[in-house]
Amino acid sequence: MSSPSLSSSTVRPSRALSSIRGSAIRDLLRVTERPDVLSMAGGLPATDLIPSDRIAEAASRVISEASALQYTVSAGVRPLREVVADRDGTHPERVLITHGSQQALFLSAQALLDPGDTVIVDDPVYVGALQVFQSVRAEIVALPITAEGTDVDRLERLLSDGVRPRIVHTVSNFHNPAGVTASARTRRRLAELAADHGFWIIEDDPYGQLRFAGRSMDPIPGDRVIRLGSASKILAPALRVGWLQASPDVVELVELLRQGADLCGSTFAQLMTADLLGDSDFMTAHVSDLRREYARRAAALTGALRTDLGAVCGVEFIEPEGGMFCWLRLPGLDTAILLDHAVRAGVAFVPGAAFAVDAGLGDRLRLSFATLSPDQLTEAVRRLATAVHDLGRG
Amino acid sequence: MSSPSLSSSTVRPSRALSSIRGSAIRDLLRVTERPDVLSMAGGLPATDLIPSDRIAEAASRVISEASALQYTVSAGVRPLREVVADRDGTHPERVLITHGSQQALFLSAQALLDPGDTVIVDDPVYVGALQVFQSVRAEIVALPITAEGTDVDRLERLLSDGVRPRIVHTVSNFHNPAGVTASARTRRRLAELAADHGFWIIEDDPYGQLRFAGRSMDPIPGDRVIRLGSASKILAPALRVGWLQASPDVVELVELLRQGADLCGSTFAQLMTADLLGDSDFMTAHVSDLRREYARRAAALTGALRTDLGAVCGVEFIEPEGGMFCWLRLPGLDTAILLDHAVRAGVAFVPGAAFAVDAGLGDRLRLSFATLSPDQLTEAVRRLATAVHDLGRG
CATH class of the missing domain: 3.40.640.10 (Type I PLP-dependent aspartate aminotransferase-like (Major domain))
Known part of the structure; x- marks a missing residue:
C-alpha cells in the first residue's frame, strides 16, 4: 500500500487535506509485505476464513x-x-x-x-x-x-x-x-x-x-x-x-x-x-467458526508472548477476549527502534507511536493475531524475542 | 428515491451540509415512479441494455x-x-x-x-x-x-x-x-x-x-x-x-x-x-449495441417532438449526437407548472429550473431517451403534447 508524501507535491492541497496525518501504518505495511516477513502489523481479517464459496453463491443468485x-x-x-x-x-x-x-x-x-x-x-x-x-x-x-x-x-x-x-x-x-x-x-x-x-x-x-x-x-x-x-x-x-x-x-x-x-x-x-x-443458520455457524479460530490464534500468540518474549523483557498486555489485536507494553523499550531489528529478524508489528495523539506510547506496539496460523504466530514471537535481544545488545 | 427535508430535522447540521441544495430531481423521481407514468425524468442508463450475463460471468470468474x-x-x-x-x-x-x-x-x-x-x-x-x-x-x-x-x-x-x-x-x-x-x-x-x-x-x-x-x-x-x-x-x-x-x-x-x-x-x-x-472484443460489440439502440430511441423521441409536440407549441432543441438526454425549450411555457399537467397525463420529465444556478431556465426541460422503448417514447411525447394543450386551456 502506498502512502503519498504531501511535501513532494507541487499541487496546493486544501486546508482540509493538509490537516490529515498520513497513515504511518500504510507506509509500514509496504515495507513489511516482503514474503520472508511474518507480519502481525496488518489490520485485515483472515483471508483464509472468508466464506468465499457462500459469497460466490450469493453473487450468482443476485447478479x-x-x-x-x-x-x-x-x-x-x-x-x-x-x-x-x-x-x-x-x-x-x-x-x-x-x-x-x-x-x-x-x-x-x-x-x-x-x-x-x-x-x-x-x-x-x-x-x-x-x-x-x-x-x-x-x-x-x-x-x-x-x-x-x-x-x-x-x-x-x-x-x-x-x-x-x-x-x-x-x-x-x-x-x-x-x-x-x-x-x-x-x-x-x-x-x-x-x-x-x-x-x-x-x-x-x-x-x-x-x-x-x-x-x-x-x-x-x-x-x-x-x-x-x-x-x-x-x-x-x-x-x-x-x-x-x-x-x-x-x-x-x-x-x-x-x-x-x-x-x-x-x-x-x-x-x-x-x-x-x-x-441466520449460515451466519451462526460461520461466526462461531471465526470465533473459535481467532481464539486459537490469540491463545497461540499470548502463550508465546508470556514464555518466549517474557524470557527476554518485561511484557504487559490484556488478554484479548475478541477482535483481532493484542496491545503490548514493553517497559523501557522504544518500539519504533525495535521495529528495524524486528524486520531484520523477519517479523513486523505496528509501533504504538503510530496510534498516539498526545501520549507518547513509545513503549507500546500492536500485534494482530488474525492473519497468521498458530504455528506462524509462535515463530513470529520467537523472532520478536530475537529482535528484543538484538536491541538490548545495541 | 427519498430526499430529506432539512427543515424538519432537530439535529443541527454542519455548515457544509447546510450549504447543499437537496436534489429536486430525487424528490421528483419519487412522485413519478407510479407505474402508469412514462418517465423521461430519470438519469439512469437502460436496465435492459446492461450486459448482465457477461457481468455474471465476470463475477463467477473473479469471486x-x-x-x-x-x-x-x-x-x-x-x-x-x-x-x-x-x-x-x-x-x-x-x-x-x-x-x-x-x-x-x-x-x-x-x-x-x-x-x-x-x-x-x-x-x-x-x-x-x-x-x-x-x-x-x-x-x-x-x-x-x-x-x-x-x-x-x-x-x-x-x-x-x-x-x-x-x-x-x-x-x-x-x-x-x-x-x-x-x-x-x-x-x-x-x-x-x-x-x-x-x-x-x-x-x-x-x-x-x-x-x-x-x-x-x-x-x-x-x-x-x-x-x-x-x-x-x-x-x-x-x-x-x-x-x-x-x-x-x-x-x-x-x-x-x-x-x-x-x-x-x-x-x-x-x-x-x-x-x-x-x-476488447466484447466491449466493442457491446458499446456498438448501446450506441445503435440509444440512437434508435433518440430518433423516436426527436421525431415525435417535431411532429406531435411541434403541433401544439414551439419546440427548440439540439439534436442529440450521444449520451442519454435531450434538452428542450418550450418558449413561453413554465415547465414546472407543465409538470403537474404532464403527470396527470401520464408522463414525467425534469423541469429546467431543477438544473438552474442563476439563469431561470423556466421554459426548459430535460428528457431522457435512455430507458423507454421507441414506442413508449412516442406515446410519452403524445401525452406531453396533451399536457401542453391542457396547460394552454388553463
Whole structure:
C-alpha cells in the first residue's frame, strides 16, 4: 500500500487535506509485505476464513437479475436495511447502508462537524477516525484510554471545565489498537453525559461479533448514539458494506450528504450481503467458526508472548477476549527502534507511536493475531524475542 | 428515491451540509415512479441494455478467489488501473479508481478547494457537481452554457476582471442536462486559460463513449485537467466503478483523502470491471449495441417532438449526437407548472429550473431517451403534447 508524501507535491492541497496525518501504518505495511516477513502489523481479517464459496453463491443468485446492476437509493437497498435492523432490534428507517463503516464515520463527521468543533477520541486512537476528524478540521482532544474503555471520569472533568464536545468517538468492543472493551459503567456514563451535555457518541463497532471469551456487552444506550457496524470482519471486506444506526434525523442528514459523496452503494453487493446476513443458520455457524479460530490464534500468540518474549523483557498486555489485536507494553523499550531489528529478524508489528495523539506510547506496539496460523504466530514471537535481544545488545 | 427535508430535522447540521441544495430531481423521481407514468425524468442508463450475463460471468470468474474478497489499496486494483490507462493512452500512476465518478468529483473538490474558493460551472449544471461544490462551501460562479459547451469567451472576460477560479467544471460530452458537446475551440481555449491562470479543469465525462452521430472529440488537452470517467453508463451502475485521470501529484492527494473517506473500493467489483473492460472484443460489440439502440430511441423521441409536440407549441432543441438526454425549450411555457399537467397525463420529465444556478431556465426541460422503448417514447411525447394543450386551456 502506498502512502503519498504531501511535501513532494507541487499541487496546493486544501486546508482540509493538509490537516490529515498520513497513515504511518500504510507506509509500514509496504515495507513489511516482503514474503520472508511474518507480519502481525496488518489490520485485515483472515483471508483464509472468508466464506468465499457462500459469497460466490450469493453473487450468482443476485447478479442473475439486471435490476441488481442498476443504481439504488442513497440509504441502501431495503432488504439489507431490514436485515440489519432485524439483527440489531431496531427499525429500518434508523439504518443507513454505507460503503464500509469508514464511510459512515466520514459522512457522520461531515454532517455534524464544523471546523473548530471539539471531538473527543481515545488515546491511542483508531487512525481512520483521527484522519476523518482532521479532514473536517475539528479540534481533537484525546483522553488516554483505560481498561474500561473511554475515560469517562476524565471526560466528566473536561465537561465541568467547560469543554463542549460535539462528538465523542470510541471503538466500544475490542478497541483498535488498545484491545479493551468499554465496561457497562463506561457505556452508561457516556450515555448520561451525552444526554446532559448534548454531544453525539459515535460507537464504532466493527469487532463486536468477534467475541471468543467473556461476556457480551449491550451497546451504548440512549438516543445520542450513532452506531457503526460492518460486514468486513464477519463476511468480507470487499463487499464494502457497513452501516450506521441513528435517529431518523441523523440518517436523513447523512443520506443527503451521501448523494454528493458517491450517489449510492452497489445494489448487487448490498443484495449479496442481505442474502448472507439474512441466512441466520449460515451466519451462526460461520461466526462461531471465526470465533473459535481467532481464539486459537490469540491463545497461540499470548502463550508465546508470556514464555518466549517474557524470557527476554518485561511484557504487559490484556488478554484479548475478541477482535483481532493484542496491545503490548514493553517497559523501557522504544518500539519504533525495535521495529528495524524486528524486520531484520523477519517479523513486523505496528509501533504504538503510530496510534498516539498526545501520549507518547513509545513503549507500546500492536500485534494482530488474525492473519497468521498458530504455528506462524509462535515463530513470529520467537523472532520478536530475537529482535528484543538484538536491541538490548545495541 | 427519498430526499430529506432539512427543515424538519432537530439535529443541527454542519455548515457544509447546510450549504447543499437537496436534489429536486430525487424528490421528483419519487412522485413519478407510479407505474402508469412514462418517465423521461430519470438519469439512469437502460436496465435492459446492461450486459448482465457477461457481468455474471465476470463475477463467477473473479469471486472464486478469496483474495478478491479482501481489502485493496486506496488507488484501486492494479489490473483495473492498467486497463483504464491503456484504453485512454495514459499511465496507470495517473489513474485512480473511485466508487463511481461522483466520488472522484467529491474527492477532487475536497482535495483542492477551501471554503470561499471560486468554482466555475455551466448553467444549467450537473446537480451532483453543484452539491459537491456547495458541500465544500465554494463560491460558485455559473456561466450560461453555449452550443459549444462552456462559454470560454465569458470565462476569459471574468479572468480579465480578476476572478480567480480554482476549478472550472464541465461535462464535456453530451452535457447533463444541456446535451451539448464542448467544441475543439472550447477545449483548446479552456486548456490555454487554465495554463495561463493556474486553475484546474474537471472534465466530467461519463457519456463520451455513447456517441451515435457526429465526430468524436479529443479530450481537453494539457496538464491542468482532472478527467473523470465511469463504467456506469457503458457497463452497469452497480459496479460503482469510476475513475479519475490526473497528474500523479493530484492522484496522490486524492488517494490520501480516500483513506479517510472509505479506505478503498471493492476488490471483486474492480477485478470484474477489469475483466469486462479488458475484453476488447466484447466491449466493442457491446458499446456498438448501446450506441445503435440509444440512437434508435433518440430518433423516436426527436421525431415525435417535431411532429406531435411541434403541433401544439414551439419546440427548440439540439439534436442529440450521444449520451442519454435531450434538452428542450418550450418558449413561453413554465415547465414546472407543465409538470403537474404532464403527470396527470401520464408522463414525467425534469423541469429546467431543477438544473438552474442563476439563469431561470423556466421554459426548459430535460428528457431522457435512455430507458423507454421507441414506442413508449412516442406515446410519452403524445401525452406531453396533451399536457401542453391542457396547460394552454388553463
